[in-house]
Amino acid sequence: xxxxxxxxxxxxxxxxxxxxxxxxxxxxxxxxxxxxxxxxxxxxxxxxxxxxxxxxxxxxxxxxxxxxxxxxxxxxxxxxxxxxxxxxxxxxxxxxxxxxxxxxxxxxxxxxxxxxxxxxxxxxxxxxxxxxxxxxxxxxxxxxxxxxxxxxxxxxxxxxxxxxxxxxxxxxxxxxxxxxxxxxxxxxxxxxxxxxxxxxxxxxxxxxxxxxxxxxxxxxxxxxxxxxxxxxxxxxxxxxxxxxxxxxxxxxxxxxxxxxxxxxxxxxxxxxxxxxxxxxxxxxxxxxxxxxxxxxxxxxxxxxxxxxxxxxxxxxxxxxxxxxxxxxxxxxxxxxxxxxxxxxxxxxxxxxxxxxxxxxxxxxxxxxxxxxxxxxxxxxxxxxxxxxxxxxxxxxxxxxxxxxxxxxxxxxxxxx
Amino acid sequence: xxxxxxxxxxxxxxxxxxxxxxxxxxxxxxxxxxxxxxxxxxxxxxxxxxxxxxxxxxxxxxxxxxxxxxxxxxxxxxxxxxxxxxxxxxxxxxxxxxxxxxxxxxxxxxxxxxxxxxxxxxxxxxxxxxxxxxxxxxxxxxxxxxxxxxxxxxxxxxxxxxxxxxxxxxxxxxxxxxxxxxxxxxxxxxxxxxxxxxxxxxxxxxxxxxxxxxxxxxxxxxxxxxxxxxxxxxxxxxxxxxxxxxxxxxxxxxxxxxxxxxxxxxxxxxxxxxxxxxxxxxxxxxxxxxxxxxxxxxxxxxxxxxxxxxxxxxxxxxxxxxxxxxxxxxxxxxxxxxxxxxxxxxxxxxxxxxxxxxxxxxxxxxxxxxxxxxxxxxxxxxxxxxxxxxxxxxxxxxxxxxxxxxxxxxxxxxxx
Numbered sequence: 001x002x003x004x005x006x007x008x009x010x011x012x013x014x015x016x017x018x019x020x021x022x023x024x025x026x027x028x029x030x031x032x033x034x035x036x037x038x039x040x041x042x043x044x045x046x047x048x049x050x051x052x053x054x055x056x057x058x059x060x061x062x063x064x065x066x067x068x069x070x071x072x073x074x075x076x077x078x079x080x081x082x083x084x085x086x087x088x089x090x091x092x093x094x095x096x097x098x099x100x101x102x103x104x105x106x107x108x109x110x111x112x113x114x115x116x117x118x119x120x121x122x123x124x125x126x127x128x129x130x131x132x133x134x135x136x137x138x139x140x141x142x143x144x145x146x147x148x149x150x151x152x153x154x155x156x157x158x159x160x161x162x163x164x165x166x167x168x169x170x171x172x173x174x175x176x177x178x179x180x181x182x183x184x185x186x187x188x189x190x191x192x193x194x195x196x197x198x199x200x201x202x203x204x205x206x207x208x209x210x211x212x213x214x215x216x217x218x219x220x221x222x223x224x225x226x227x228x229x230x231x232x233x234x235x236x237x238x239x240x241x242x243x244x245x246x247x248x249x250x251x252x253x254x255x256x257x258x259x260x261x262x263x264x265x266x267x268x269x270x271x272x273x274x275x276x277x278x279x280x281x282x283x284x285x286x287x288x289x290x291x292x293x294x295x296x297x298x299x300x301x302x303x304x305x306x307x308x309x310x311x312x313x314x315x316x317x318x319x320x321x322x323x324x325x326x327x328x329x330x331x332x333x334x335x336x337x338x339x340x341x342x343x344x345x346x347x348x349x350x351x352x353x354x355x356x357x358x359x360x361x362x363x364x365x366x367x368x369x370x371x372x373x374x375x376x377x378x379x380x381x382x383x384x385x386x387x388x389x390x391x392x393x394x395x396x397x398x399x400x401x402x403x404x405x406x407x408x409x410x411x412x413x414x415x416x
Numbered sequence: 417x418x419x420x421x422x423x424x425x426x427x428x429x430x431x432x433x434x435x436x437x438x439x440x441x442x443x444x445x446x447x448x449x450x451x452x453x454x455x456x457x458x459x460x461x462x463x464x465x466x467x468x469x470x471x472x473x474x475x476x477x478x479x480x481x482x483x484x485x486x487x488x489x490x491x492x493x494x495x496x497x498x499x500x501x502x503x504x505x506x507x508x509x510x511x512x513x514x515x516x517x518x519x520x521x522x523x524x525x526x527x528x529x530x531x532x533x534x535x536x537x538x539x540x541x542x543x544x545x546x547x548x549x550x551x552x553x554x555x556x557x558x559x560x561x562x563x564x565x566x567x568x569x570x571x572x573x574x575x576x577x578x579x580x581x582x583x584x585x586x587x588x589x590x591x592x593x594x595x596x597x598x599x600x601x602x603x604x605x606x607x608x609x610x611x612x613x614x615x616x617x618x619x620x621x622x623x624x625x626x627x628x629x630x631x632x633x634x635x636x637x638x639x640x641x642x643x644x645x646x647x648x649x650x651x652x653x654x655x656x657x658x659x660x661x662x663x664x665x666x667x668x669x670x671x672x673x674x675x676x677x678x679x680x681x682x683x684x685x686x687x688x689x690x691x692x693x694x695x696x697x698x699x700x701x702x703x704x705x706x707x708x709x710x711x712x713x714x715x716x717x718x719x720x721x722x723x724x725x726x727x728x729x730x731x732x733x734x735x736x737x738x739x740x741x742x743x744x745x746x747x748x749x750x751x752x753x754x755x756x757x758x759x760x761x762x763x764x765x766x767x768x769x770x771x772x773x774x775x776x777x778x779x780x781x782x783x784x785x786x787x788x789x790x791x792x793x794x795x796x797x798x799x800x801x802x803x804x805x806x807x808x809x810x811x812x813x814x815x816x817x818x819x820x821x822x823x824x825x826x827x828x829x830x831x832x
Contacts, residue, residue: 103798
């Protein structure tokens with residue numbers, strides 16, 4: 001976790017307000033859930049590996065005896081925990097507030113989450129997620145709305161040229177079945193396939209063999225992986241999707257993907273569909289049930305966000321199945337990529353004063369400049385005036401004036 | 417803790433952006449600190465009663481033996497806690513980042529804090545604080561800047577006519593000394609005086625007697641409290657302040673208060689100083705060392721925020737004394753008071769469609785309206801169209817159109 005200083009904070013707030021404004025335009029509504037959720041919800045088996053990385057809040061009012069008695073049982077010591085994502089809280093929120101929400105609910109959630117990851121460069125234990133989700137729509141309209149809104153948001157941040165890698169968990173399941181993997185093996189096999197970009201086809205085949213899964217299934221899968229046409233994903237369309245997959249993939253799965261492509265193209269008003277079909281895109285979470293996708297930008301090798309359909313999760317909280325699909329922007333990554341906005345500079349004035357200027361005179365000068373639309377900072381004159389002016393310019397101030405006792409008119413000069 | 421639904425969230429974000437914009441104009445810089453802080457900082461004796469209300473985060477990686485061994489020692493079980501205010505984190509932040517901050521640092525902090533208060537109407541265990549602080553300025557310029565900025569912020573929220581109740585801990589200390597209370601008795605006596613508005617002079621005198629503090633001191637204090645002129649605080653000026661206090665109050669304390677009044681009047685450009693001197697204003701926190709103040713609005717009986725000077729606290733973290741003064745707006749109270757902004761209505765369109773409209777047609781209509789500056793929500797037609805339209809209007813949508821397969825031009829109609 002880290003402190004965020006003024007220059008970073010300004011940039012973060014600017015990125016947030018652009019994302020928020022675009023998502024609102026696309027008909028999403030912002031909500032907020034508490035930062036802490038019930039321990040039982042956070043450990044219901046939905047959060048995958050993140051459950052293990054969660055911070056638990058010590059139950060209040062426990063005496064030493066109660067602590068000793070609960071030493072073997074985390075739930076006895078904790079009734080609350082810090083959320084590790086915004087998806088589990090959204091499912092809980094929807095179950096709690098359904099009566100007050102529209103039939104198809106499009107939510108925006110922006111807020112911090114916590115994971116006790118091993119500290120490493122660029123990774124923080126507290127970080128911000130920006131999620132949009134559509135609950136209550138089982139059609140591909142929902143996927144298309146999420147993708148068009150997200151592409152619009154990253155465009156607005158100056159990251160145009162982004163594209164969406166897409167796959168469907170049902171395609172993956174069908175493929176693995178067709179190669180001869182059993183349903184039990186599937187989760188482990190998916191974890192290995194997820195490493196394809198890192199270790200290549202040989203690495204994947206080697207790891208699958210070590211998992212001692214069926215040798216014939218692994219051979220068939222490796223042969224498929226090594227076909228040249230398997231990894232030619234461009235441009236997006238029925239022909240390419242069919243070419244990239246084994247024969248006999250059910251037509252409805254392909255139609256679903258093609259339909260999303262047509263809708264995203266319509267929403268973008270572009271003939272070049274900004275989608276890339278990738279039959280080996282897995283995404284880690286166990287709760288995905290259909291479409292999965294990631295946002296990519298040509299300037300970086302990692303994804304800017306991702307999401308997918310998770311039709312089973314709301315039912316865990318509500319006791320009634322409700323379809324849902326979501327997309328999460330990697331806020332911290334976006335902040336690093338987005339350029340500073342030269343247009344956002346406001347007139348900002350530093351008033352440099354001597355110690356003997358009466359307080360009310362200073363405050364009056366400051367108020368007059370603020371009333372005229374400036375941002376104003378008071379600075380007491382230091383011996384090294386040059387350093388003070390340089391620091392003020394670095395902090396975004398654009399002009400300065402000096403104030404002596406009795407100064408009536410300010411002589412504003414530009415801060416180079 | 418509670419969920420925040422779209423209508424509330426919209427209002428909260430609007431209030432936040434107005435406060436942020438005004439504080440930035442007044443030369444404050446926004447920072448952000450992690451939501452969790454080290455247990456030792458949160459329990460260093462600075463946070464007063466709030467320390468007892470804090471949520472502790474269970475140390476990760478403890479096995480059952482370690483938990484049993486630490487059962488008597490909260491610090492063995494917790495290394496982190498949820499912050500209960502933004503002042504302790506600010507002091508820690510300043511000590512950690514001083515080299516990168518200006519000589520006089522004016523900070524804005526906006527974020528949630530947590531206290532395990534007994535649940536009651538209008539009180540939440542997670543709530544937002546909006547703080548501004550000035551670190552490194554021991555002059556009354558700092559107090560004046562805080563007050564002018566805060567009055568400006570509440571004006572911008574439509575709560576003009578607000579005023580600041582002001583006192584100084586040194587005035588209180590001097591008064592209690594002069595009545596014959598000992599320094600040891602002072603904290604308890606201040607807690608009792610803080611109840612004056614609730615229990616009246618008799619109640620205060622009664623409680624002081626029960627505390628078995630010096631009977632003569634209590635008699636003298638009660639006689640002072642009962643003087644008619646003691647509670648005539650208006651208008652703000654040297655004469656009124658002198659009149660409201662015992663004779664012989666040191667002149668420099670009065671000059672300090674009068675100086676703040678003159679500076680706030682200059683900053684407001686008003687001849688009527690929006691200050692009210694109240695010699696019985698105490699404010700609960702033990703860390704205050706000088707000026708203390710609260711923001712009041714004639715429409716409500718409670719304060720909208722408060723603050724004061726706490727020159728001793730930064731030194732606890734930095735090992736070197738640095739003067740500081742801060743002001744905290746009661747965000748949740750402001751949100752309840754602020755009227756909805758009729759001007760903020762944007763053109764917002766609901767597109768009502770039948771189930772058989774192709775997804776790409778729908779998404780194309782939506783995109784065209786968004787490109788033209790509207791906010792757009794898709795709704796599938798329901799049997800009760802009237803209810804759907806009413807719900808859309810309640811959610812802030814201003815017009816609607818129906819879409820059938822092949823619709824080319826939308827016929828937008830106003831939503832009542």
